[in-house]
Amino acid sequence: MSEPSAQDLPPFETHRVGPVPPAFEPRDLWADDIALREGVARGGADGYRDGLQGYARLAGDELYRLGFDANRDRPRLRTHDRHGQRIDTVEFHPAYHRLMELAKAHGVAGLSWHRPGAGAHVARAALSYLHHQVEAGTSCPLTMTHAAVPVLRREPSLRDWADKAAAPHYDPRDVAASEKAGITLGMGMTEKQGGSDVRANATTATPLASGDGYALVGHKWFFSAPMSDGFLVLAQAPGGLTCLLMPRRLPDGAKNAFRLMRLKDKLGDWANASSEVEFCGALAWRVGEEGRGVATIIEMVMLTRLDCMLGAAAEVRMALAQALHHARHRVAFGRPLAAHPLMANVLADLAIESEAATALALHVAALVDAAPSDPHAAALARVATAAGKYWLCRRAPAVVNEAQECLGGAGYVEESILPRLYRQAPLNSIWEGSGNIQCLDVLRALSREPACAQALQATLARAAARHPLLEHEAARLGAGLAGGGEGVEAQARALVERLALVLQGAVLLEAGSPLAEAFLRSRLGGEHGQALGTLPVDIDFGPILARALPR
Incomplete structure (x- = not known):
């Protein structure tokens, strides 16, 4: 059908726009995300499924919209009141308080503690992942509140503080903690x-x-x-x-x-x-x-670093969803963007990156869940958290930027969520220890904590038995980590990157993910370029994209 001529247009209209992508929201972020549902089931958290489904629908609708308001009107510091008295108060947009209220009520900051049970940490991780996709700023106080609870519970005099931090109540009033049901x-x-x-x-x-x-x-x-x-x-x-x-x-x-x-x-x-x-x-x-200050906060840091992993996975997931939603509806050169082979390669590569990030983050949450009664899980979580935090947070900015490019200029303006995701993406790599700190922490754990080294060796051996590429990488890693001295420290980033990729590949294989082979060939087999969108040509992109986001 040809474009209408100027004479066909109503008065004062200069042009007509063809098919444009519909609004992204409302969406059901649970129904949309197969990798999330499978990770929750593997982690034994299906008992929390109803709550996760409810929060996912809320996140894809009200929370998604609130996030724009909370970020548009930034917090303001008021050091003094009108009488000159020191008050040191920060004022927030009402959307911020509503986000915090809903998050606390649904357990983003405390489900692990006020509803303990098998899979509780996995369920709480899934809630954090859902929340972070649509508003990352509030994830900071939610994460810190969650992570502080087990530390405070060890002090009998601070037990009330721990219980109120875990409670599903939010009270923004600037009053003593004793007057609140939740803090x-x-x-x-x-x-x-x-x-x-x-x-x-x-x-x-x-x-x-x-x-x-x-x-x-x-x-x-x-x-x-x-x-x-x-x-x-x-x-x-x-x-x-x-x-x-x-x-x-x-x-x-x-x-x-x-x-x-x-x-x-x-x-x-x-x-x-x-x-x-x-x-x-x-x-x-x-x-x-x-x-013993550093030793005291170690458990907190483990939990906050897990949330850095979850945050990176969430940013990658939302960026993928935005890019795929747009590309399916945007028509260019006579067909939808997603139907162009090169764009399909980019989108499929984003989907592989997203599923691998989500799978590893939820796997680490399952290790944390098992850690109190399973020394192997505790030791592996110690290493996997630092390695995963390094790699997932390192990848997020590049993935979000690639998703922006799928939208072109529309991905660079504030009406889209992508500029906010792109500004947010570097934070998790810096917060709770930068990349170098994470990599050195892996080396420190392996050299000073025999249980960590043994748990990793067992994990690499199990991975090696699953696939030739994992076998090859496990052997390379073992040789690299055995070197010792400054040479190993100088190569720490390269070693931890490969470790994270091996862990991701092993988790995908163990989960039976249909994306596992493509991940291994592209990330470990050398069949991938430096940029995203360079998957081998014989990989079928269609099933990958269908799995990534329902139409």
Whole structure:
């Protein structure tokens, strides 16, 4: 059918637009995602299926729309009230509070703790993955709140804080934690002079004469989610670097002695506030033993790094869904974009990347779930979390950018979610330890913790028996890791990249994924270029795309 001439158009209309892609939302993010459903089932979390289905529908509709509002109107810092009194308050758009309310109510921050059972960590991971797809900024306080619970539960005097953090209630009021049914928690670890080297922290924690806590004096260069009810911080106590819980409000409701200096002007993560803070004798309570601050937060870091993996997988998943949705409806050169062979190659490659990321993240969540009663799972989780965090977070920016290119200019403007995903994608590679820290942590675990080395050896042996490409890579990895010394450290990124790819390939094979062979050939078999969209020509893209997103 030919284009209408100018004479055929109604008055004052200069052109007509042909078929355009419909709105992405509302979508059922559970029904859309076969890899998610299969990962939840493998992780033994089908008992939580109804709740996951409900939250997935909510995420693909109301939460998706709320995310745009929460990011459009960024948080504002008010240091003083109209009378000149210091208040140190951050104001958020109402959409932020609604996102937090729904997330807390559905267990994104606490399902593992207030509804424990087989598969609870996998179910909670799935909730986090769903939430992060549509609004990543709120994932920061939700993740920290979730991760702090097991640490706080070890201190009898802080048990109430742990229970309220786990509770499915959100209360944004700036009042004492004792007045709330549910609370949120933030963190303050990084100082100007230290960065990842937290042992260089200079903030001091002086025991109070009353014996009821410590007085903090110092600063934090990154102080996340500053309107949280409490914050886990690291400071130098008489016995060395120590973990402490600092309440925002004192038990009597008075403001604690800290000052928010400014909010960070960040690349992304706009819905959430990150701040710089100074402590002026702020009250804090010890968590764990003095001098054992790093050891105390290790369990927290394991959980927050898992959420970094989940966040990266979520960003990749949403980017893929946006690109495939657009390409199926956008017509160019006489047929849908998705029908062009080169575009189909790009989309299929994105789909493989997404499923491999989701499968590995949920597999690590299943290891965390099994860890309390399974030493092998605990040891493997220690290594796989660091390796997966490094690789998945490293891949996310490139994958999101490739998805933007599928939409062309439409993927670069703020009416699309893709610019927000692209700004967000680098964060998880930096937060909770940059890439170098993750890779060195893998080497440290393997050299200093025999159980970790044994668990990895067993995993590589099992993988090697499944496929010739995995056998070849497992042998290369074993030789590389056995070298020792500075040579291994210099090659840590290359080794951990290959380790992550082997773990992804093994998980896909074990899961029976129809994408496993394409993943192994392209990622481990050398049948892939440097860019996405370079899959071998004999791979059938049709079934891969049909699996990735229902029409």
